[in-house]
Amino acid sequence: MFIQYSKTKLVLLLALSTSTSPLALCAQDSNAKDIIDARQKAFSDIESQTKVVKKILNGNETDWSNLLEASNQLVASSDALKGAFVSGTQVGSKARESVWGKPEKFNRLLQQMEEGYQQVALGAQKQSTVEIEKGLKAAESTCKSCHRSYRSRW
Numbered sequence: 001m002f003i004q005y006s007k008t009k010l011v012l013l014l015a016l017s018t019s020t021s022p023l024a025l026c027a028q029d030s031n032a033k034d035i036i037d038a039r040q041k042a043f044s045d046i047e048s049q050t051k052v053v054k055k056i057l058n059g060n061e062t063d064w065s066n067l068l069e070a071s072n073q074l075v076a077s078s079d080a081l082k083g084a085f086v087s088g089t090q091v092g093s094k095a096r097e098s099v100w101g102k103p104e105k106f107n108r109l110l111q112q113m114e115e116g117y118q119q120v121a122l123g124a125q126k127q128s129t130v131e132i133e134k135g136l137k138a139a140e141s142t143c144k145s146c147h148r149s150y151r152s153r154w
């Protein structure tokens with residue numbers, strides 16, 4: 001499963017970059033591209049898995065096991081993103097300088113998105129549509145707000 005793989009890969013890349021420069025956590029050129037690719041993939045997965053969750057919810061018969069699987073992936077992708085904005089990985093990505101310059105709001109929104117998806121996963125476990133919808137609303141309230149300040153438009 002890609003999500004698990006990308007997470008492991010990110011952790012590995014982080015470990016590699018710390019071992020080459022123990023004081024500054026700074027990506028080398030070659031693995032900066034891998035980190036950027038992995039986090040863009042994580043965001044694309046979040047977008048598509050969110051659609052999957054909504055589609056299942058709106059269907060006639062809710063497939064709870066698929067819903068739970070999609071929710072778990074959403075939590076895993078959100079979690080993987082926490083370590084994905086390593087310094088030295090702006091060039092060649094759509095992330096703006098403000099990700100590193102003004103990290104407080106950025107980190108708060110990332111955390112808020114993950115908590116939203118955790119609520120979705122909890123709702124899927126409890127088979128509670130109300131809880132899932134609350135979680136989706138919380139997670140999706142972060143997208144635009146973060147993109148406005150932290151993602152370039154081209």
Ligand code: HEC
Nearest residue numbers: 040043044047093094095106109110113142143146150151
């Ligand atoms: C904490 C900030 C933050 C939040 C929250 C956030 N994004 Fe993003 N998103 C970014 C940044 C920064 C990029 C650019 C990443 C890069 O190019 O390295 C991005 C990129 C993307 C991309 C493009 C990936 C690509 O291949 O270029 C998609 C799709 C996306 N986000 C969807 C979403 C959705 C859907 C949500 C809400 C459920 C969301 N994002 C929430 C910051 C955020």
